[in-house]
Amino acid sequence: MTHADLRSDTLRHLEFSLGKDLPHAHVYDVRMALSLAVRDRIITPWFASTRAAYAARGKRVYYLSMEFLIGRLLEDAIVNLGLMDEARAVCESCGFDFATVLANEPDAALGNGGLGRLAACFLDSMSTLGCPGHGYGIRYEHGLFQQRFEDGVQIEEPEEWLRQKHAWEFERPEVMYGIAFGGHVRDHDGRRVWEPDEQVLAKAHDTPVIGWRGRWANTLRLWGAEAVHGFDLAAFNRGDYMGATAPEALARTISRVLYPDDTSDAGKELRLRQEYFFTAASLRDILRRFCGEHEDLAALPRHVAIQLNDTHPAIAGPELIRLLHDEHGMDFDTAEDTARGCLGYTNHTLMPEALERWPEWLMDRVLPRHLEIIGRIDEGHARAHPHRNAHILSDGNVNMGELSFIMAHKVNGVSALHTDLVKDTVFAELHRLHPDRIVNQTNGVTPRRWIVAANPALRKLVGDTIGPRWVSDLERLSELEPHVDDAGFMDAYAAAKRTNKEALARWLRETQGVTVNPAAMFDIQIKRIHEYKRQHMNILETIALWNAIREDPNGEWTPRVKIFGGKAAPGYVLAKEIIHLINDVGRVINADPVTRDWLQVVYPPNYNVTMAERLIPAADLSEQISTAGKEASGTGNMKFAMNGAPTIGTLDGANVEIRERVGAENFFLFGMTAPEVVARRTVEGHAAQAIDASPRLAQALEQVASGVFSDGDTDRYRGVVDNLRHHDFFVVCSDFDGYWDAQRRVDAAFRDPAGWMRMAALNTARSGWFSSDRTIRGYMAEVWDIAPLIAPASD
Numbered sequence: 118m119t120h121a122d123l124r125s126d127t128l129r130h131l132e133f134s135l136g137k138d139l140p141h142a143h144v145y146d147v148r149m150a151l152s153l154a155v156r157d158r159i160i161t162p163w164f165a166s167t168r169a170a171y172a173a174r175g176k177r178v179y180y181l182s183m184e185f186l187i188g189r190l191l192e193d194a195i196v197n198l199g200l201m202d203e204a205r206a207v208c209e210s211c212g213f214d215f216a217t218v219l220a221n222e223p224d225a226a227l228g229n230g231g232l233g234r235l236a237a238c239f240l241d242s243m244s245t246l247g248c249p250g251h252g253y254g255i256r257y258e259h260g261l262f263q264q265r266f267e268d269g270v271q272i273e274e275p276e277e278w279l280r281q282k283h284a285w286e287f288e289r290p291e292v293m294y295g296i297a298f299g300g301h302v303r304d305h306d307g308r309r310v311w312e313p314d315e316q317v318l319a320k321a322h323d324t325p326v327i328g329w330r331g332r333w334a335n336t337l338r339l340w341g342a343e344a345v346h347g348f349d350l351a352a353f354n355r356g357d358y359m360g361a362t363a364p365e366a367l368a369r370t371i372s373r374v375l376y377p378d379d380t381s382d383a384g385k386e387l388r389l390r391q392e393y394f395f396t397a398a399s400l401r402d403i404l405r406r407f408c409g410e411h412e413d414l415a416a417l418p419r420h421v422a423i424q425l426n427d428t429h430p431a432i433a434g435p436e437l438i439r440l441l442h443d444e445h446g447m448d449f450d451t452a453e454d455t456a457r458g459c460l461g462y463t464n465h466t467l468m469p470e471a472l473e474r475w476p477e478w479l480m481d482r483v484l485p486r487h488l489e490i491i492g493r494i495d496e497g498h499a500r501a502h503p504h505r506n507a508h509i510l511s512d513g514n515v516n517m518g519e520l521s522f523i524m525a526h527k528v529n530g531v532s533a534l535h536t537d538l539v540k541d542t543v544f545a546e547l548h549r550l551h552p553d554r555i556v557n558q559t560n561g562v563t564p565r566r567w568i569v570a571a572n573p574a575l576r577k578l579v580g581d582t583i584g585p586r587w588v589s590d591l592e593r594l595s596e597l598e599p600h601v602d603d604a605g606f607m608d609a610y611a612a613a614k615r616t617n618k619e620a621l622a623r624w625l626r627e628t629q630g631v632t633v634n635p636a637a638m639f640d641i642q643i644k645r646i647h648e649y650k651r652q653h654m655n656i657l658e659t660i661a662l663w664n665a666i667r668e669d670p671n672g673e674w675t676p677r678v679k680i681f682g683g684k685a686a687p688g689y690v691l692a693k694e695i696i697h698l699i700n701d702v703g704r705v706i707n708a709d710p711v712t713r714d715w716l717q718v719v720y721p722p723n724y725n726v727t728m729a730e731r732l733i734p735a736a737d738l739s740e741q742i743s744t745a746g747k748e749a750s751g752t753g754n755m756k757f758a759m760n761g762a763p764t765i766g767t768l769d770g771a772n773v774e775i776r777e778r779v780g781a782e783n784f785f786l787f788g789m790t791a792p793e794v795v796a797r798r799t800v801e802g803h804a805a806q807a808i809d810a811s812p813r814l815a816q817a818l819e820q821v822a823s824g825v826f827s828d829g830d831t832d833r834y835r836g837v838v839d840n841l842r843h844h845d846f847f848v849v850c851s852d853f854d855g856y857w858d859a860q861r862r863v864d865a866a867f868r869d870p871a872g873w874m875r876m877a878a879l880n881t882a883r884s885g886w887f888s889s890d891r892t893i894r895g896y897m898a899e900v901w902d903i904a905p906l907i908a909p910a911s912d
């Protein structure tokens with residue numbers, strides 16, 4: 118396809134799909150027309166992939182996830198199809214700036230954070246590798262809330278990505294399933310029969326997911342909820358106009374909004390309904406596809422691999438048994454084994470409060486037959502392992518972690534450390550009973566979005582230096598390594614970073630009204646706000662640094678811009694207090710003429726995938742400072758490393774593996790190890806002890822407590838301060854001095870620009886292993902037992 122083709126297709130869509138002519142077109146029209154023209158180019162490989170998958174009669178992967186944090190799709194598609202120059206030329210020839218057109222697309226935020234973004238990277242890699250499969254999830258009308266700050270306080274506003282037509286989806290009204298809820302289970306000739314009392318329709322919406330160079334495309338199928346009878350005519354005829362539309366509103370509630378809380382298991386009925394809704398619809402779809410190709414349901418595990426992205430779709434186990442046993446007449450034990458043969462379960466968190474448990478009474482009310490089946494699975498497991506303590510049903514709850522483990526043939530953690538902790542802690546007993554079940558699959562990220570699209574300066578340099586093949590074979594980044602001794606290469610590497618920093622500085626000036634110095638160190642912490650991620654430790658260190666500079670304004674300081682980004686769950690009071698504190702500290706510090714040239718704090722609101730794409734390529738320092746043992750993996754850490762930002766971090770999650778690969782000398786390590794954290798917590802008064810031993814920390818805490826950053830209000834930060842002084846479960850105080858020292862090592866290293874850039878370049882050259890292509894290959898070989906349907910890319 119030439120530029121002329123793309124242009125004429127875009128103009129044709131502008132006219133015939135959008136009903137506009139160019140002189141009257143808004144940026145929205147051009148963005149939609151270009152998207153449709155690009156989408157047309159995905160259709161042929163998409164159909165070809167579907168046909169190839171059918172022809173192979175082989176196995177397919179079904180990735181079940183409550184969240185797909187896909188962000189914007191236009192640039193991604195353009196990059197994968199190699200249409201960058203053409204698309205830019207089309208926009209310019211239409212009189213529009215390319216970046217403005219791309220920025221017109223809403224950021225699809227159908228996820229909370231790491232788990233959802235991982236699912237999106239996995240889709241990209243599955244298509245790139247030619248791993249036939251589907252993503253299955255929910256077509257939320259409202260994605261993750263939008264965040265703004267009012268006097269430094271987080272305010273949530275509804276997200277409206279579907280206000281405009283979604284350019285990438287195909288509605289499939291013919292693919293619709295009735296999903297039942299509630300009712301009773303009765304005995305019928307010795308069979309258990311579920312008689313539900315409610316039904317909601319699940320309608321499919323398909324988005325093609327194109328891989329690198331357009332060689333393969335899979336489908337992301339998202340379910341939207343609709344009423345069986347959307348309109349109550351009887352109510353309307355009575356004059357009850359509101360009541361007439363009530364059934365539609367009620368049914369649609371299920372896919373209305375993404376739950377924004379990834380901190381605690383709220384145990385809400387609507388959430389359980391969402392989980393069953395999309396899982397049941399997906400399984401019906403999977404069985405329909407299977408039955409169209411094969412006869413014998415016992416062969417299901419040979420053709421179907423279903424991956425549970427955390428416990429959210431855990432009801433898949435009992436539901437699949439229900440379908441096979443109750444509806445297809447397979448005997449119960451065979452149905453259970455068959456289901457297990459299909460299912461894999463990925464654990465993404467050890468935080469006890471995030472492990473899902475549903476009250477039995479609630480499960481009984483919403484899914485009575487499933488509760489019976491779960492009881493039977495639990496009894497069967499008890500019979501096979503009479504001395505076991507792990508129960509699915511305990512204390513009136515259904516433990517979804519245990520259910521997932523028992524119903525999966527493989528269970529995986531998401532980093533080496535996390536997998537070891539899964540074995541030693543939450544699932545210790547189940548691991549002893551099933552020693553071959555747990556495997557590790559360290560997370561990865563897609564280089565197509567996180568380097569090629571997000572960092573064109575680096576993409577060009579890498580391509581010019583080692584050729585094009587690294588994009589689908591990221592380990593080739595190691596070929597950059599010899600070039601770190603080449604002054605020409607290093608100048609270009611530094612220039613690329615500088616370009617990205619200047620672009621970020623411009624954006625900060627235009628959107629936030631803050632001026633930052635692009636020569637300063639850009640020190641970035643972006644992720645959801647959680648106590649375990651310890652943004653409060655970062656801001657306390659910022660305060661301590663401010664104090665130190667004020668004490669010695671003529672000392673040898675390294676200029677820094679501390680950049681924060683992230684949302685707090687709306688009900689997480691302490692996380693919101695941390696956001697407020699960061700903003701308050703920023704307000705005070707940024708106004709200080711003594712320190713202004715050395716230290717700034719910036720917190721742009723509404724962090725999302727698009728903002729990450731802007732920040733990460735411009736970062737000098739990556740903050741990965743969670744309490745050891747708490748961050749299952751992290752994936753932002755990988756994106757920073759490959760974009761040439763060395764990490765300051767703890768031995769937690771994938772940081773451990775990043776450090777191993779980039780080299781200890783290119784990583785700023787501090788803090789207690791996971792076992793040391795556990796031991797430290799048992800020391801009575803550990804926080805007070807640490808504060809007494811650290812005058813810097815004591816002073817910073819006292820300033821926060823005494824209202825230095827809150828106009829004298831001594832109440833505003835009582836929650837954070839009291840928690841740190843008296844409780845400090847995440848050992849911020851005990852790790853503080855180590856963190857301070859590591860930051861000073863960072864300062865010193867940054868004062869040597871050549872040494873720093875070398876470190877940055879080595880981070881890039883040595884982070885090829887963190888491609889999600891490598892991760893997906895691992896799942897294919899060790900969990901899914903499936904081979905790719907295309908040969909590895911040769912270019």
Ligand code: 26V
Pocket residue numbers: 229230231232233235376378379380381382383427465466471472473531560748749750751752770
């Ligand atoms: C948990 C919950 C709890 C119930 C209510 C709704 C809800 C929504 C999301 C979650 C997910 C929390 C788990 C999570 O996101 N884990 C992250 O997974 C990343 C990908 O494996 C990993 O890199 C992060 O370290 C891990 O925190």
